Amino acid sequence: MAFEPRQTSVGGNIRQAGERLFAIVEGALEEEREQLALWVPVAMGMGIVAWFLLPNRLEWLGFCCFSLAMAAGGMLLPAGGRVRQAIVLGGILACVGCVLVWGKAMAWGTPPLPRAAFMEVTGEVRSVSAIPAQQMSRMLVRPIDAPALPRQIRVNIAQKDVPEGLGEGAIVRFRARLMPPAPPSLPGGYDFARRAYFQGIGATGRALKPVKVLRPSTSAPPLRARLFAHITGRVEGPGAGIAAALATGDQGAIAEEDAEAMRRSGLAHLLSISGLHVTALIGAVIFLLMRVMALSRRAALDWPLMLIAAAGGALAGIGYTLLTGAEVPTVRSCVAALLVLGGLALGRDAITLRLVAAGAVVVLIFWPEALVGPSFQMSFAAVIALVALSEHPRFRAFAAARDEHWLRRVGRSLGAMLLTGFAVELVLAPIALLHFHKAGMLGAFANLLAIPLTTFVVMPLEAMALLLDIGGLGAPFWWLTARSLDLLLVIAHGVSASPWAVMMTPTLPTGVFAAAILGGLWCLLWRSWWRWAGLIPIAAGVAVMSMASPPDILVTSDGRHVAVRASTGGMALLRAGAGDYVRDMMAESAGFDGEMSALADLPEARCSDDLCAVRLDVNGRAWRLLLTRSDMLIDKAALQDDCASADIVVSDRRLPPWCRPRWLKADRRLLWRTGGLAIDLNQGRISGTKIASDAHPWIVPAVRNRKARSGNQL
Template identity: 45%
Template sequence: MSRGLAALERFLSQAGFDRAPWLVVAFGSGIAAWFALPSAAHWIALCAGCALVAAAALAPWSGRDRWPYLAAALAVLPLMVAAGCLTVWARSAAVGESALARPISGVFVGRLLDVEPQPALARDRLVMAVREPGTGRALKVRINVPAEGLSSRPALGDLVRFRARLMPPAAPMLPGAYDFARTAWFKGIAASGTALGPLEVIERGDGSRGRLAALRQGLADHIRQGIGGEDRAAGRNGPEVGAGGGAGIAIALVTGDQGGIPEADAEAMRDSGLAHLLSISGLHVSAVVGAVYLLVVRVLALFPWLALRVRLPVVAAGAGALAGLGYTLLSGAEVPTVRSCIGALLVLAALALGREPLSLRMLAMAAWCVLLLWPETLMGPSFQMSFGAVLALVAVSTSAPARRLLAPRDEPVGTRALRHLAMLLLTGVVIDLALMPIGLHHFHRAGVYGALANMLAIPLTTFAVMPLLAGALLLDVVGAGWPLWWLAGRAIDLLTGIAHAFASLPHAVTTLPAAGPLPYVAFVAGALWIGIWSGRVRWLGAPLAAAGAALLALAPHPDILVSGDGRHVGIVTEGGDRVFVLRDGGEGYARDNMMELAGLEREPAALDRWPGARCNRDFCVLAMERGKGTVQVLVSRGRDAVPERALAAACDRADIVISDRWLPRSCHPRWLKVDRTMLGRTGGLAIRVDARRIHTVAAGQGEHGWWRPAEPTPCRRAASLPAQRFPAPQESGGAARGCLRSPAKPV
């Protein structure tokens, strides 16, 4: 052990690495641990354990004089882990708001806090402050208002009366799906719903809250008129609004509002790997800041008297900082934009001080600032993909081979351009490889040709689309911006054409089923090791990252998917090439989630089309061939009460019973009974029949404030109805008996 500690101490003393990134990694690990651990007792134990390790490393008998680098690491890193855990815990306690206990409907009076126009969906999304009926508790709610309910747009701060049905924020529909309840918790939203009629403004606000929002909306309307033409801008909420994708994409690039982008264009941008262009982040902020910086430097350099007496880079950095801050406020100051603004400000500070602008220390400082203010963003794809892309960029650009490739040399201009083009392609490929597992983990799909598409789209957006939009807005001050509006529209058409072209290529999109957190954690750990270390030691993380990526790619598909309310059931074929759904209602949220979590793109089929399935109005019985045996599945599909004795007999012949009702105690399938009682405790399910494994939504929630299991329901007797309602299943081999206690009466 002594020789091992000495070798580790020697390695740390000679590595010459930057310690700041590892401190931020430890801070983020504490945040991730808070989300992963289930209860306050575990969080306290983690913090106490970290404090004990730090105290032991600083103790006189610890040998800190003999191993100073190792002792410093063991003293500081655990404290950063504890600090991350405590930071997100405090953030959760400060902003979290308990959700509604149950759905409610009625007439509400509330103060308008925020407006998100979504013209492409013919609706607006409003955030209101209301009082909970009965308790008088102040609530923040989010409602969708259809276009016909917005005869006059309310302004921020207005007091509004509206009729709506409000629901608690939805938990993930299936394991690995989007967790809106967690997002709503950290936004302080206690309910969401849809307005059931027009809104009525009963008291106008003072207008102080909505000036920036009004400016942003006015700018969006101006862009829509400039690019889409007056015929599109004539009716704010008519069906023609948002009909063209050019205006919607232009508005997204300038104001960050993506509500006007048609779904076809948005899907093409996602599948081609260009979706990051639509959300204002590092590319857009850096383009604005860089353009202002260069413009100020070049203009001021024309005045020799000023150039000899003033440090022009400092003045230009100040102007760029003001431009970045103004752009961030104008675009709504969302977390990704604020994160990008912080990074841009740090780069400007480095330029003003004559330091290296793009470094791991700058990236670590920007990440720490964001995590300190919004620690919950660590778990979202936006934070992970943006910082992952910058980390890959820094790692590639600062590596020895890249420095040799870009080193100045005496050569023709064409050769130099080819070297830079090769570096651009290499960087794009590395960033694409780094981001693909992140996209597959969060969205279960990723574009294959993202590197090539970005090579064309990023220069087009940076050097054509955004300068044309900025120039058109400036020239419109004197009414002369129409030529640039026309050019900007053609450039955006070219951008969407690139997206559609790459998205339509064969095998342009890779889809994979949900794989669980462990493979993803392994990939992230290995990728961080590769990105932060320098020299040969960085490649020690390659096996771990490769193993994590391989496990993500080889994740087995689930056999059965059951939504948290039991109303949506998907059964996947043995080859994993198609899913059969209980309710084939066409496109919708439930259908998309089923296909996404199963990792499939082929259109689903109705459950009664399963080979050999026997269905009637109340139940379906089907046989699943898995491994060496056959599994009989009984799925309820009706809402009528059924004879309990007939139900019990059908359960005895089935291996798995799935229902959105409360099943009686007499229902004893051979292996698993899934009913409303079980789903109330577990949430949605992903079942692997061959391995007898059940993945639940509840397993990843713990005792965090946004997760509340359903309360048990009292037992009731089943009503007796004549007639046999169960198709006769085939007999199959026995399996382990499993039964959950449940009320007696099916609903």
Template identity: 50%
Template sequence: MATRALQTPIGARIAAASRRAFSGVEARLDAERERIGLWLPVALGAGIAAWFALPAAAHWTGMLFLLAGGALGGLLLGWQSRIGRMTAIGCGTTACGILLIWARAAWVAAPVLAQPVVTAFSAEVEAAEPLPAKGETRLILRPQGRDDLPPRIRVTLRGDQGSAIVPGERIGLRARLMPPPAASLPGSYDFAQRAWFDRIGAVGTVLGEVSRTPGAGRRGQPLRARLSAHIHNQIDGSPGGIAAALVTGDRGAISAEDEEAMRRSGLAHLLSISGLHVTAVIGFAMFLAMRLFALDRRVALAGYVLPVAAAVGALAGAGYTWLAGAEVPTLRSLIAALLVLVAFLMGREALTLRLVAAGALIVLLWRPESLVGPSFQLSFAAVTAIVSLHESRAMQGFMARREEPLPLRLGRGLMGLLITGIVVEVALAPIALFHFHKAGLYGALANVVAIPLTTFVIMPAEALALLVDSVGLGAPFWWVTEKALALLIGLAHLVADAPGAVATLPRFPSGGFALAAAGGLWILIWRTRWRWWGAVPLAVGMATLLAQPRPDLLVTGDGRNIAAAAPDGSYALLRDRAGDFVRDTMSEAGGIDAPLGALADLDHVECNRDFCRWRQDGRVILASRGIDKIEGVDMAAACAAADVVISDRWLPRECVGRWLTIDRDSLAESGGLAIYLGEKPKAVATLNAGDGHPWRNAPGVSGNDEAVPTAALAP
């Protein structure tokens, strides 16, 4: 009797389901074939990000092998299929990202000061940046004849003597130097990482007077510095500082209060020369050039007006970038603007995600380390969100030209600007929360006024003022510029002081941020319905942030500054004389937007000259704050009765807390700490054991020219 199987074998069913899934994804990719290339800079950036996230060379090498395996897997899937090609090329590009940043980090390697030192030396001034709002000048120096010092040093000079120092001259000085500081708390800004790629091996403060060679400064200040000084002479205070920032990128004259108001109101992007400013300059130059060259009949009839105007705009943008110091963000904006001009002249659509992707790819190949900085992430996220929004059918239909009265047309334009601002704010919120632990909530509304005010009033008026100053007719334009800038600052303070203007949250876990970024890119890049699949990782990533508890204790890397969560939700400092930088860092790490109090003023805290002790979440905390030496025998009982003991000094062997003991030795290995108490307490460290990134294990120099080389002591 013949028999037959009553059901399909499991293996066959799995194979059939796999084939259907493969065919379904292949069909979706075929529908999105014009957008696949946009993932190329994403894959390169993923490799760069993986190098920063993974701790050591063994992990980087292991990731390269995994990517090689993935590329081979893609080839096995078949080069003729889109899935196979995407997998092979994506893995290969990601591997190139790892190799690129690894090679870049090795290329810029330079010695770093091993420990703090006070020393006198002579140096050549590479750059001088006046900071009038702080009464300081920041200098980038190249020490001369001192192999025991890093080749590049950044120092701060207080007082007026720095105003006359110009790049290229040689000076003699005595300074207190220290290695570039790492992040003081988990999730805080890591200056050591940036300093490594800038080849800065030490930072410090000038002590006493600076010696200058006879005749120093005869060449005068460079054009950028002279132009900033001229603007400051025309407009005083923060308005003059913003005016200088718009032209030369010099933000040193903006007061701390006004700069903070600009940040809180979502208008800080106006202070940094970026795409908005470069585009305005190029557009203004093209507009003037087209009007002038159109007057020549031969040029107009030959069709040369537009190409010549584009060339004039490109030269104006390049000159503006050079004048502003040619910083990475400005150069990035110039590259994007030039790509738009090229597309415009070729008759292609001027602004598309392809041009954005090309600009991102060029910047990552040129400066791969810029990927992890907020400037790159914020600018490209904003542009990608704007282009993706205006490529959508709904937005194109809403903004399409139509026969309607002028008020309706203006209202439609303002509504489009508001919608664009809201989308940009949503796109930038995760990045701002990750880097700064805060995000402005009313930035979209503020930018509806601020962007037109800056683009169509402030920058043209300032440009005309500078243009006609040569004949002494700039006063009316400077008056308009000053009043408009005062209005801009007033708007910033109005928005910043509004209730609920800023959302603050504690440290954004790196894994959650990666998920949110991947989900956001998935939504922005694809065009068909499966783009909304990205909402899942985006929601999960943001949920990790919302679920992240606030730390109960914050301890900086030197152990001197401790902040404890107070019962009212704020934080209180062990040493209430801490400076503004420490207070801002503690507030950001704690995710609060309120002043920090004094720990000794709280009712549940007991303090004497040497220690403070208090109970928090069922744990007893003992923190030292004195400078007198105390014998270990005298401390043993108090330490044994505490769950957590914290000191900025070395603790004797007899002092051991029940759960955690923190002193100078342990902080040297862990860096700053964020401590979470409760049933399952944990401590999150700034530094990770086994971190093999070059700025953590840099070759050190002593900074002491009297040190005897070890080799000289050899027999």
């Protein structure tokens, strides 16, 4: 009896507690059985994200093995349970997502050019797109008889240097300095190299004149290019670029100040072809088809009008998607619209979160790389927020149509639109802060005016103008379109000028963003009481974002541009002549919304033509910076003494070994391995853009080999 198990044994209590917890989770999943399918794209997305975050093949394989092991472990749970199904399917789908993007990267991607090269290129033009706002054209070229070059390169041509006969299918010859697609210059910056790899672009450059056309193009310009040129030629004023973007999705004719105003005011989503445009087009086609067919008595009585109109709307949506380049938001909107039309044709309500999940699965299967881009994330996040809000019983009760005075009806509609705007802005904020380091704060109010103006005024006027241009009668409607777009720009510039228009943060850790997104999905996809547990990671993410300290020093990957946070709280640049692109990139990474001054103008800096010495006081400690400004040879004795007295030395050249600062020497040798740097002196933390063991295929092989040889020196 002494060796028999007692009822108060610790093991028995733990087992009973585990059984009770398992029963609670099983009951909760059974209650949410209608929502479980919504997590299919989430599980696939976790595998895709893991492939992008993990650096090398061994860790990718390890993730797949872990996912399959989790699925195998789930098979040991009681058969028929929801927990078992969730764990097994979740593990398999995560592995599928990782293998899917891994396989596409190996099969379809284009490796980058190993190193910069100046050469003469002969190639076939695949496409040409005009960018009037920057006075240039951009063409994709397939090199001919050049095995050392990637299979496709992208070059820019000044507008005045574009020759006659340039177009799709032309054979051209030009000289250019080609470079690998640019990786991010600063931590958290835009990774064009990753996007170019999946787009099939292996090198970029600028073509030097003369650009010779050896064989002119014989094919007519694509319909999208002809439509773009037609609209920009018919609309007068700054709204021409926006009119072209609304119809074709090409934003190349929008002036930078107007594009920035649209971004700051939260109206940039109007410029990309997405659900708003696809829905408006399909709705207009269905409306016209129903009215035209209803004119025939036989059709109205005997034909399935809704089915025919839905088929016509579907064809119009597919054609519009192909015309505008089949971007991710357009494809998602088209897939969702097709499902909605199918539901309407069958007499069912198809506007549900299952529709959104189906669209996400389609996009992830064919374009898994789109998941890590802002377009996919913002598009699906906004739609999920809208659908989840519309399905909430209290919102439905508030927004439902009823017999009341027209003033109350209008007020109710405006209130519903304002609530949906707030919901979308709240969901999109962490995504915007991660990718752009700023989020709109007044977008809900701006959209309250801009969306009805665009949907019910601008787009119908533009469509009518295009239709009447067949007979040469569209001029009045083009004038009205231009005036309505002027009003849209007034709204954008007025909202963006407000000091509360945007909230800016420095570069955020990926883990904080992931916690906020998963918490948001937990709140939006579940329906029972435990959905509110997602507020915990959201609150943690918001707390980290609000307490994030901006970096004190930013160094680009080439070492030429350095931004330093001054004692007044502003930012100062080492090279006062830096262009707008560099200034915007530095300001966004630092979470700074203001004008950057020149470093030489700071009272704490002493600068000559060759060097700048800066003293920074952070938390009672004085940090001494030494920055090089020129390529001139500096006296060894003077430079050695300056290096020895400095804590940090930054240079775009390779400094000799006898230059030994007290804490960090960020010269060309170090920056080659780390990329751009963000230095937080308050916490003594240094962040770089590169990982030593990164084996993703868009990483330039020469850089990866150099890292492997010199990894011990870091």
